[in-house]
Amino acid sequence: xxxxxxxxxxxxxxxxxxxxxxxxxxxIGEDIAAAGGVFKVTEGLxxxxxxxxxxxxxxxxxxxxxxxxxxxxxxLRPVAEVMFADFAGVCxxxxxxxxxxxxxxxxxxxxxxxxxxLVNGASTGFGAQHSQAVENWxxxxxxxxxxxxxxxxxxxxxxxxxxxxxxPVLFFxxxxxxxxxGELDLDEQVPLGVAEVVREGTDxxxxxxxxxxxxxxxxAEQLAGDGIELEVIDPRTLAPLDTxxxxxxxxxxxxLLVVEEGSGSGGWGSTLLAHxxxxxxxxxxxxxxxxxxxxxPTPFxxxxxxAWLPDAEAIVRAVRGLEVVA
Amino acid sequence: MENQELLDLYRRMVxxxxxxxxxxxxxxxxxxxxxxxxxxGQEAVATGACAALAEGDTMTCTYRGHGAVLAMGAPxxxxxxxxxxxEGGLCGGKGGSMHLAxxxxxxxxxxxxxxxxxxxxVGAALTAGQRETGALSLTFFGDGTTNIGAFHEAMNLASIxxxxxxxxxxxxxxxxYSPLALTTPVSDLTVRADSYDMASAKVDGNDVLxxxxxxxxxxxxxxxxxxxxxxxxxxxxxVGHSRSDPAAYRPEGELDxxxxxxxxxxxxxxxxxxxxxxxxxxxAALRAxxxxxxxEAAERALSWxxxxxxxxxxxxxx
Numbered sequence: 101x102x103x104x105x106x107x108x109x110x111x112x113x114x115x116x117x118x119x120x121x122x123x124x125x126x127x128i129g130e131d132i133a134a135a136g137g138v139f140k141v142t143e144g145l146x147x148x149x150x151x152x153x154x155x156x157x158x159x160x161x162x163x164x165x166x167x168x169x170x171x172x173x174x175x176l177r178p179v180a181e182v183m184f185a186d187f188a189g190v191c192x193x194x195x196x197x198x199x200x201x202x203x204x205x206x207x208x209x210x211x212x213x214x215x216x217x218l219v220n221g222a223s224t225g226f227g228a229q230h231s232q233a234v235e236n237w238x239x240x241x242x243x244x245x246x247x248x249x250x251x252x253x254x255x256x257x258x259x260x261x262x263x264x265x266x267x268p269v270l271f272f273x274x275x276x277x278x279x280x281x282g283e284l285d286l287d288e289q290v291p292l293g294v295a296e297v298v299r300e301g302t303d304x305x306x307x308x309x310x311x312x313x314x315x316x317x318x319x320a321e322q323l324a325g326d327g328i329e330l331e332v333i334d335p336r337t338l339a340p341l342d343t344x345x346x347x348x349x350x351x352x353x354x355x356l357l358v359v360e361e362g363s364g365s366g367g368w369g370s371t372l373l374a375h376x377x378x379x380x381x382x383x384x385x386x387x388x389x390x391x392x393x394x395x396x397p398t399p400f401x402x403x404x405x406x407a408w409l410p411d412a413e414a415i416v417r418a419v420r421g422l423e424v425v426a
Numbered sequence: 427m428e429n430q431e432l433l434d435l436y437r438r439m440v441x442x443x444x445x446x447x448x449x450x451x452x453x454x455x456x457x458x459x460x461x462x463x464x465x466x467g468q469e470a471v472a473t474g475a476c477a478a479l480a481e482g483d484t485m486t487c488t489y490r491g492h493g494a495v496l497a498m499g500a501p502x503x504x505x506x507x508x509x510x511x512x513e514g515g516l517c518g519g520k521g522g523s524m525h526l527a528x529x530x531x532x533x534x535x536x537x538x539x540x541x542x543x544x545x546x547x548v549g550a551a552l553t554a555g556q557r558e559t560g561a562l563s564l565t566f567f568g569d570g571t572t573n574i575g576a577f578h579e580a581m582n583l584a585s586i587x588x589x590x591x592x593x594x595x596x597x598x599x600x601x602x603y604s605p606l607a608l609t610t611p612v613s614d615l616t617v618r619a620d621s622y623d624m625a626s627a628k629v630d631g632n633d634v635l636x637x638x639x640x641x642x643x644x645x646x647x648x649x650x651x652x653x654x655x656x657x658x659x660x661x662x663x664x665v666g667h668s669r670s671d672p673a674a675y676r677p678e679g680e681l682d683x684x685x686x687x688x689x690x691x692x693x694x695x696x697x698x699x700x701x702x703x704x705x706x707x708x709x710a711a712l713r714a715x716x717x718x719x720x721x722e723a724a725e726r727a728l729s730w731x732x733x734x735x736x737x738x739x740x741x742x743x744x
Contacts, residue, residue, distance in 0.1 A: 126556065158583060163576070166543075167548045167583060173529075194542065203744060206521060206529065207515075267743050
C-alpha cells in the first residue's frame, strides 16, 4: 500500500506500527503523550495505545534515557524522545557512557534495545541551542547506531528497523523536513547501514544527509543544465556507515564532495574522507572536498542562518571547485 | 528468622570481608590493574538488603559494589576472576572491579559514573510495572550521590510513577575524600526523600537485621503498588575511597570508634546472645570456614588464564 505522506506522518506511522506489533514497545518523553509532542509527531498515540505505553515524563533527560536503558535491559523496547537534539547535552553521560557500553562491560550479558528520537537541525530560526545537527557528538562511540533519515520513506523504514534492533539507536529527525511529502510503502523495509544512491550521475559524487541531501539534489538539477551529472548518495545511517556504496560511486565519477550540516571538524564527513584516503586514494581525479557550515554556533537571524548553512548555490560552487570535467 | 538464615547472613558478611581483604592484597601484589573501591565495614548494608529480596528482583550498584554483587549470589571465583581480568570472569574481563555484573542472579550491573545507575534502576522497575511481574528494583549508592542531578531526576520519576524502587543510600560519611558536612547542607539525608513525597527510613547500616527489616518493609510497599522507598543506612568504610587513598582526612580516633561497631563482630556476638550459635567458638569456626571458601575461590581464579585477545571484539553489538 503506497500513499503520499509527510516526513512527520511517516514517523508517527512507524511508531504506531511498532506499538501495534510488540507489546514491549513503549514511548516516553517530555510532552509526547497528552500533548502529542511539541512537533506533534506522537499525536494520537496515547489515545490509541494507552497511558501506560505512551508516557509523559518530567523535564529530566537523564532520567528519560536512563529509564529507557534500565527498561531495555530488563525486557522492554523503549523509544524515548529528546525534544531537541541539543538537549542530548544534559544527558550526555547516559548516551555516551551508559547506552553504548552496558552490553560490552557485562561481557554480553544484556542487550540494549533502546531507540532515541532526537529532533535535529537548523534552518528554522531556533537559535544556537535548538538548531544543531548533533549526530557528530556521538561518533566514536562503538556500541551505538546512528540514523539520519532524509525522506518520509526512509524515516518510516529506518525507525521500524531501529526499534526492532537489539542495540541502542540514535534516530535523528530533521525538524525542517517534518512537512516534506513523499511516497511511502508501508511494507517497505529499510535496513540500518545501507546507503542509497538517490540520483545517478557520472561526473562527481555528492554525499549528503537530511536537509543537505535535499539541497544537493537541487544543486544536481542546476548543474545538469550545464551538462554536469552528479551522483547523489544518502548514507541514511552514519553508524554503521556504508562506505562500500560510496567507494563504488567514486570509482565511477572520480570526484567527491561531502556536504555536512554542522561543523566539519571531527564529523562524519571528515571521517569518511579519511577512510577513503586510506582505502581508495588512487580513485580520485581531483582532491575530495568537505562543505560544511561555518565554524560558529548557529546564528539566529534569517539572513545570518541562511548564509551559515550550505545552500544549493554553495554546493554548485563547491562542485565547480572540484574542477570536474564533464 | 530461622537460625540457619541468621548464620547464612553472618557467613555472607564474612565472605564479603574476606573477599575485599583478598582483593586489597592482590592489588598490593600487582595482580589487579587500575583501581579498586572496597567496602570493608559496610557489609551489613549489602547483605541485609539483598537477603530481603526475592527471586526476579534486580539490583544495581556503584563501583564500590563487590559486596552487593556477592550478596546477590554471584560466584566468588568468577568475581575474583573479573577483577583479575581472567577468562571466566563474570564479564569476561571486559568490566573489571568497577563493573561487576551477574544478571543471572539479578545483579544488573555496577556503574562507575556517580548517580548514573539510579535512572537505570527506575527503568528496571518500569519493566516490572509494565509486565506486572511483582519484581522490584533495589539500588545502592553513596551519600555523595545525593548531590548529583541523576539522583534527583530518578527519585522524582520513581515517585510520580509510583514504581517499585528501593533506593538504599549507604551513608559512610564521606563522598570520596570529603566529609558529608562539607558537601551537603543537610545531615539527615531522608529529607531528600521528603521533597519527592517518598517514604523513607533511617537505619543503623552496621546492623544487618535492621537493614533487612527496613528493606522488607520497603519491598512490601513496592509490591503492594505503594511506590518507592528511600533508605538511609548509616555506616562507615574501614578503608580509603580507592586504592590510592590512605584516608588521612579522618579525624583521629574515628576509625577506631567505628571498628568497635564492626558489623561482623556485632552480629557474631548477637548470634551467641540470641542462641543462633551455641558459643563464640561456633561463630569463629563459621568465620574460618567462610574465609577458607573465599581463599579457595581466589586460588581458582588465579589459576585461570587471561582472556583470548580476540574476545575484545565481541559483545559490542548484539
